Amino acid sequence: MRRSRTALAAVGLLLATLPAFSAEPVAAASAQGGHAKLEVPYTEFTLPNGLNVILHEDHTVPAVCVDVWYYVGSAREKPGRTGFAHLFEHIMFEGSKNVKQGEFDRLLETAGGDNNGSTTEDRTDYWENVPSSSLELALFVESDRMGYLLDVMSPARVDQQRDVVKNERRESFENRPYGLASIKLSEALFPPNHPYHWPVIGSMEDLTAAGYEDVANFFKSYYGPNNASLVVAGDIDSKEARRLVEKWFSDVPRGSRVQPMAPAPAVLYEEKRMTMEDRVQLPRLYMAWITPPHLYPGDAALDVLSEILASGKNSRLYKRLVYDLQVAQDVSAVQQSQELASIFQITVTARQGHDLSEMEKLVQEEIDRIKNEPPKPREVERAVNQFEASFYQAMEKVGGFGGKADQLNAYVFAAGRPDYYNEDRARYLSLDASDVQSAAKRYLRDDGRVVLSVVPAGKTSLAARPPAPAKEK
Amino acid sequence: MRRRELVAAVLVSAASAAALLAQAPDRSRAPAPGPPPALKLPAIQKFELSNRVPVLFIETHKVPLVEVAVVLRSGAAADPKGKPGLANLTAVMLDRGAGSRSALELSDEIDHLGAEIGASADWDETAVAVGVPSERLGPALAIFSDIVRKPTFPAEELERVRKEMLTTFLQWRDEPEAIARVAFARAIYGDHAYGRVTEGNEAFVRSVSREDLERFHRAAFAPGNATIVAAGDVTAANLKTLLEASFGSWSGTGEKPPAVPEAQQVKGRSIWIVDVPDAAQSEIRVGRVGAARSTPDFFPMLVANTMLGGSFASRLNMNLREAHGYAYGASSGFDFRLSAGPFYAAAAVQTDKTSPALAEFFKELEGMRKPVGEDELTRARNYLALRYPRGFETTGQLATRLEAKVVYDLPDDYFTSYTDRIAKVTAADVARIAARYIDPSSAAVVVVGDRRKIEAGIRALNLGPVRVFTVDQILGGGKPRAQDPKSK
Numbered sequence: 001m002r003r004s005r006t007a008l009a010a011v012g013l014l015l016a017t018l019p020a021f022s023a024e025p026v027a028a029a030s031a032q033g034g035h036a037k038l039e040v041p042y043t044e045f046t047l048p049n050g051l052n053v054i055l056h057e058d059h060t061v062p063a064v065c066v067d068v069w070y071y072v073g074s075a076r077e078k079p080g081r082t083g084f085a086h087l088f089e090h091i092m093f094e095g096s097k098n099v100k101q102g103e104f105d106r107l108l109e110t111a112g113g114d115n116n117g118s119t120t121e122d123r124t125d126y127w128e129n130v131p132s133s134s135l136e137l138a139l140f141v142e143s144d145r146m147g148y149l150l151d152v153m154s155p156a157r158v159d160q161q162r163d164v165v166k167n168e169r170r171e172s173f174e175n176r177p178y179g180l181a182s183i184k185l186s187e188a189l190f191p192p193n194h195p196y197h198w199p200v201i202g203s204m205e206d207l208t209a210a211g212y213e214d215v216a217n218f219f220k221s222y223y224g225p226n227n228a229s230l231v232v233a234g235d236i237d238s239k240e241a242r243r244l245v246e247k248w249f250s251d252v253p254r255g256s257r258v259q260p261m262a263p264a265p266a267v268l269y270e271e272k273r274m275t276m277e278d279r280v281q282l283p284r285l286y287m288a289w290i291t292p293p294h295l296y297p298g299d300a301a302l303d304v305l306s307e308i309l310a311s312g313k314n315s316r317l318y319k320r321l322v323y324d325l326q327v328a329q330d331v332s333a334v335q336q337s338q339e340l341a342s343i344f345q346i347t348v349t350a351r352q353g354h355d356l357s358e359m360e361k362l363v364q365e366e367i368d369r370i371k372n373e374p375p376k377p378r379e380v381e382r383a384v385n386q387f388e389a390s391f392y393q394a395m396e397k398v399g400g401f402g403g404k405a406d407q408l409n410a411y412v413f414a415a416g417r418p419d420y421y422n423e424d425r426a427r428y429l430s431l432d433a434s435d436v437q438s439a440a441k442r443y444l445r446d447d448g449r450v451v452l453s454v455v456p457a458g459k460t461s462l463a464a465r466p467p468a469p470a471k472e473k
Numbered sequence: 474m475r476r477r478e479l480v481a482a483v484l485v486s487a488a489s490a491a492a493l494l495a496q497a498p499d500r501s502r503a504p505a506p507g508p509p510p511a512l513k514l515p516a517i518q519k520f521e522l523s524n525r526v527p528v529l530f531i532e533t534h535k536v537p538l539v540e541v542a543v544v545l546r547s548g549a550a551a552d553p554k555g556k557p558g559l560a561n562l563t564a565v566m567l568d569r570g571a572g573s574r575s576a577l578e579l580s581d582e583i584d585h586l587g588a589e590i591g592a593s594a595d596w597d598e599t600a601v602a603v604g605v606p607s608e609r610l611g612p613a614l615a616i617f618s619d620i621v622r623k624p625t626f627p628a629e630e631l632e633r634v635r636k637e638m639l640t641t642f643l644q645w646r647d648e649p650e651a652i653a654r655v656a657f658a659r660a661i662y663g664d665h666a667y668g669r670v671t672e673g674n675e676a677f678v679r680s681v682s683r684e685d686l687e688r689f690h691r692a693a694f695a696p697g698n699a700t701i702v703a704a705g706d707v708t709a710a711n712l713k714t715l716l717e718a719s720f721g722s723w724s725g726t727g728e729k730p731p732a733v734p735e736a737q738q739v740k741g742r743s744i745w746i747v748d749v750p751d752a753a754q755s756e757i758r759v760g761r762v763g764a765a766r767s768t769p770d771f772f773p774m775l776v777a778n779t780m781l782g783g784s785f786a787s788r789l790n791m792n793l794r795e796a797h798g799y800a801y802g803a804s805s806g807f808d809f810r811l812s813a814g815p816f817y818a819a820a821a822v823q824t825d826k827t828s829p830a831l832a833e834f835f836k837e838l839e840g841m842r843k844p845v846g847e848d849e850l851t852r853a854r855n856y857l858a859l860r861y862p863r864g865f866e867t868t869g870q871l872a873t874r875l876e877a878k879v880v881y882d883l884p885d886d887y888f889t890s891y892t893d894r895i896a897k898v899t900a901a902d903v904a905r906i907a908a909r910y911i912d913p914s915s916a917a918v919v920v921v922g923d924r925r926k927i928e929a930g931i932r933a934l935n936l937g938p939v940r941v942f943t944v945d946q947i948l949g950g951g952k953p954r955a956q957d958p959k960s961k
Binding site: 111248282352389 | 497498500501503504505506507508509510511512513533535536537538576577580581584585586587588589604605606633636637640641643644646647648649751752753754784785786791794795797798799800801821822823848851852853855856858859860861862863865866867868869
């Protein structure tokens with residue numbers, strides 16, 4: 001693969017002047033030419049109350065997305081109140097001073113709008129997709145809850161969403177096979193004082209304990225415009241959109257200053273082994289490591305490593321465990337990139353008649369193989385080409401989760417700049433096999449990881465046992 | 474008097490706030506939307522390959538991607554008797570060897586192109602699709618056409634897939650949603666073709682042979698049964714050249730699949746409990762036979778369903794989630810197929826609220842039979858009509874829209890007239906739809922949950938005869954374990 005950054009930049013400039021791309025067949029995939037520059041033109045400004053605003057025009061369909069990121073997630077929660085950032089996200093839909101309870105959705109649906117929100121460890125996002133003629137309605141409801149949520153907040157509204165969130169927890173974790181494994185993994189990877197130790201969904205006890213006071217304090221601490229970023233993208237006229245944003249958001253009062261989080265970096269100096277019983281038919285092995293944060297050196301190489309290990313029939317783990325030996329039902333590997341630390345995770349479900357010690361041995365052999373010799377250039381190319389195609393796919397949709405509005409906010413959050421597309425992609429295009437090998441060696445340490453076995457109830461014998469210590473020669 | 478004073482005080486404080494911030498907007502009422510923008514759909518271009526295979530194409534150059542799909546009018550409904558799951562398995566096996574390439578070679582080349590190829594069988598169609606950066610469309614189509622036209626179904630690959638699918642069926646035992654899906658189809662349709670799931674069952678997967686796959690492929694994957702749809706960053710001229718090279722020489726006669734007979738409506742009410750000990754929630758499904766995609770009631774049905782459970786602000790969700798907190802969400806829908814697919818209302822509710830939740834389901838179904846208010850009707854119509862243009866944004870969405878047009882023979886002006894047809898739906902239409910299709914006196918109910926904790930409450934509702942099943946009986950095809958003589 002080996003394309004230098006300089007060559008890439010030159011090609012990008014050249015293509016940027018072309019209005020469209022040709023679809024002429026190429027002789028061979030490896031002979032493909034340059035890489036089209038990813039163009040997402042935008043306007044950015046900050047309101048006097050501190051709200052960062054980004055406008056982006058895309059007139060493909062007559063629709064607009066209003067997307068707000070608040071820089072607060074479960075990492076900001078206090079002990080005894082886990083799950084609160086997410087519970088709060090729910091409460092944001094329950095009405096504000098000028099939007100009666102239930103009206104948030106009714107107003108938007110009457111205008112043909114959809115909306116949703118999500119909470120992670122690091123941030124909380126909200127979006128409305130509306131016809132371009134209803135942009136002002138979306139700005140009204142979004143600004144009203146940013147400015148005037150507490151005016152109408154009541155303990156009853158908190159109670160009501162508490163029940164909904166408990167059912168979300170039941171549906172997504174407790175009543176789902178292997179559903180509690182991710183919670184167990186985070187608890188084991190990060191020490192109790194690290195903000196990634198507890199799950200975004202929280203514990204049932206903490207959800208029960210959360211009250212009206214918590215809502216008020218949380219809103220005052222984190223939901224000011226100075227701790228948020230607003231993207232308005234789609235079928236807009238940027239000048240008019242700016243006028244409307246200024247109209248609806250300027251009266252929102254500035255909130256408290258939010259200090260950046262600076263927890264001590266989490267490092268795992270041991271191998272932790274755990275077994276969980278669940279209502280499942282087949283045992284599943286999880287191996288997880290703490291890895292560099294999103295956009296940090298190593299992050300992209302680990303993304304590519306995850307593809308080489310488990311994406312496609314020729315990936316190392318799939319081919320060995322599922323295709324050749326047929327001892328596993330599925331394998332996956334993912335670099336889950338986050339603000340304070342990422343998690344690299346390998347997951348393998350064993351077929352009937354096979355146990356997790358066997359799975360672990362095979363996975364370990366494949367990890368060792370990558371550590372000992374770099375992957376073939378073809379393997380890296382496959383992964384990089386897939387990542388590149390995903391960048392184009394990401395350019396297609398404006399609104400909703402993963403749309404351009406969301407991505408612009410994600411780049412502001414992670415890189416401080418909305419137009420980080422080309423730099424982000426260049427991280428992948430510049431990788432070679434030795435980078436991937438180095439990442440495996442440096443981050444997938446045998447003596448710093450969590451090995452979790454989830455086994456059918458009563459079958460702990462299927463769990464992964466540590467390999468017998470090597471005999472003295 | 475007190476109330477008026479209070480209002481005055483609020484007004485004063487609002488006025489002084491406004492004085493402080495000159496630009497504070499009037500928040501006393503929500504901004505009214507402007508006139509809805511029209512969908513600007515690029516023209517659907519049509520041409521034929523030399524073997525008469527029709528091509529529908531939407532050209533769009535926003536991003537350097539192209540999506541191409543071959544649509545075959547043979548899906549799970551065309552599964553031969555005794556071989557439920559054959560269409561699905563054929564689709565799964567397509568990329569496990571084709572032309573001169575092995576499964577691993579195909580996968581390597583597709584991945585290396587940055588392409589994605591997927592095949593799936595729904596009830597009425599099998600679709601094989603490729604998405605690829607436009608500069609690599611040529612090489613991608615060369616592989617793609619082998620996968621569609623020349624799959625080799627290697628015996629050792631069939632054994633791999635057989636093991637994989639049998640394991641998947643085993644894993645369904647862990648998934649209350651999957652159990653509910655299988656039970657619900659059977660509860661409504663019984664022995665009718667729709668009384669199963671498209672993946673078929675264990676007995677079929679154990680017995681299927683290479684010859685079965687070849688036979689289905691010969692019958693379904695033929696030019697006379699195929700339409701190609703495409704969208705994205707390529708000109709019609711270039712696309713035609715590339716498709717001619719990859720599909721122009723495709724021959725074979727194929728067979729038109731037999732029509733699926735109309736199913737009998739559910740008679741009375743029946744309640745199936747499928748026992749999953751210790752389940753934290755109960756998966757509830759309530760439903761009956763709906764209508765075929767070709768029904769003249771299609772648009773009124775969409776509107777009626779939007780009110781009942783088709784959006785967040787719908788009755789079911791507002792009741793079960795927002796008013797009661799029994800569930801994370803509740804929804805309903807009509808599954809439109811060539812023959813009448815199911816109507817369903819669904820939620821996963823906390824175990825200790827199963828019977829009150831079920832009672833609320835019936836209350837809402839019954840409630841649809843009362844006259845609906847103009848506000849709610851307007852909201853449902855607008856929600857459907859005004860969000861519709863957003864479904865034409867990506868190449869994948871465009872190709873999927875064209876697929877539906879092919880499979881259900883939708884007229885050329887279908888997409889552009891959609892908004893108007895939704896706007897014409899009246900309260901009387903909704904009343905008619907509710908009376909005909911949402912009749913709660915004839916409904917199959919499936920509850921997948923912890924029998925010990927939910928059975929007594931469900932029986933006390935007196936909805937109808939209750940039958941209890943084990944998971945084995947649902948996924949393995951067994952008979953009910955217990956009948957309740959006291960029930961009607």
